[in-house]
Amino acid sequence: MRIENTFGIEAEALAVIKYDSEKGLTNALKTLHKFNAELPILLIGQGSNLLFLNDFKGFVLKSNIKGFVVKQETDDEVLVEVGSGEVCDEFIAQAIQRGWYGMENLSLIPGQVGAAAVQNIGAYGVEAQDVIEEVKGISLKDYSERIWKQQECQYGYRQSIFKGDLWGQYAITRVTFRLKKHFEPKLQYGGLVKAVEEKGLMKDSLTAQELRQIIIDIRRAKLPDPKKQGNAGSFFKNPVVPKEQAERLLAEYPTMPHYPADEGKVKLAAGWLIEQAGWKGKSLGPAAVHDRQALVLVNKGGASGSDIQRLCEAIKKDVKERFGIELEPEVNFI
Numbered sequence: 001m002r003i004e005n006t007f008g009i010e011a012e013a014l015a016v017i018k019y020d021s022e023k024g025l026t027n028a029l030k031t032l033h034k035f036n037a038e039l040p041i042l043l044i045g046q047g048s049n050l051l052f053l054n055d056f057k058g059f060v061l062k063s064n065i066k067g068f069v070v071k072q073e074t075d076d077e078v079l080v081e082v083g084s085g086e087v088c089d090e091f092i093a094q095a096i097q098r099g100w101y102g103m104e105n106l107s108l109i110p111g112q113v114g115a116a117a118v119q120n121i122g123a124y125g126v127e128a129q130d131v132i133e134e135v136k137g138i139s140l141k142d143y144s145e146r147i148w149k150q151q152e153c154q155y156g157y158r159q160s161i162f163k164g165d166l167w168g169q170y171a172i173t174r175v176t177f178r179l180k181k182h183f184e185p186k187l188q189y190g191g192l193v194k195a196v197e198e199k200g201l202m203k204d205s206l207t208a209q210e211l212r213q214i215i216i217d218i219r220r221a222k223l224p225d226p227k228k229q230g231n232a233g234s235f236f237k238n239p240v241v242p243k244e245q246a247e248r249l250l251a252e253y254p255t256m257p258h259y260p261a262d263e264g265k266v267k268l269a270a271g272w273l274i275e276q277a278g279w280k281g282k283s284l285g286p287a288a289v290h291d292r293q294a295l296v297l298v299n300k301g302g303a304s305g306s307d308i309q310r311l312c313e314a315i316k317k318d319v320k321e322r323f324g325i326e327l328e329p330e331v332n333f334i
Contacts, residue, residue, distance in 0.1 A: 005047030008230030045112035053305040084114025100179035114172035125189030129155035137170035230299030271295035287311040
């Protein structure tokens with residue numbers, strides 16, 4: 001059965017099993033273990049952060065757990081538990097309508113809520129970890145349910161315990177977000193203040209819906225629609241380097257974008273590095289670097305996962321040779 005993925009790569013699995021409740025997930029796992037105990041299981045959302053290099057010789061489980069419920073509410077904030085199968089952007093839209101704020105900058109990032117908690121998605125100065133209170137999951141091995149508080153999720157830049165020590169061990173079922181009931185726009189990243197001004201809006205009176213629309217407009221202008229041209233959004237992580245290394249590079253490239261990171265570290269823009277290495281808009285067979293955003297690799301049509309991987313390795317090689325920086329893919333290779 002074909003595995004849906006935003007890269008548009010042709011990849012098959014033995015079966016794709018959807019579940020809409022914890023009980024449905026547990027029943028599916030018990031059936032798989034009873035008849036096919038040795039075959040691997042892959043958990044996916046919308047397939048928006050995956051690159052398939054081959055067919056998957058096992059079973060794919062896809063969450064369709066929907067809905068959300070308010071667990072706790074005060075005058076200032078709300079705790080809302082959301083099913084892992086909810087489309088993250090659709091939940092953000094509904095949250096804003098209800099006066100729950102904090103996720104506006106994550107608008108239009110593809111994927112489901114469960115995947116957002118695994119990947120620690122982020123954009124324009126906000127990451128999922130900033131609003132996640134806890135994550136629920138079920139063990140693929142013994143079907144037990146577990147709850148992780150935010151501090152236990154080991155969140156980092158596009159990283160979590162679910163991508164690390166617990167990779168492939170738990171299916172995320174629900175995510176609880178802590179959202180504000182008073183809107184405070186976060187505009188300190190990615191030229192958002194300029195974008196607000198260009199719209200003729202005032203940052204002091206900006207609404208959450210206006211900020212969401214600005215984010216959507218920016219992303220649509222820079223990023224290709226996966227339905228029209230296969231891609232997984234940002235393919236590489238922005239590298240975080242020691243401050244001394246960043247200072248050496250800035251001496252040679254004074255206009256290089258850079259941002260504060262952890263103590264003694266600086267975050268650089270992978271897209272800028274790729275563009276300076278001459279790859280923006282360039283192709284390698286049916287795989288290409290997007291002509292408006294060098295951080296995005298695209299399937300021009302008929303590309304295999306190996307085609308995308310070859311392009312990835314060629315870019316990494318050139319960036320390493322020019323800047324001494326090792327780019328790391330954000331996308332998971334399967």
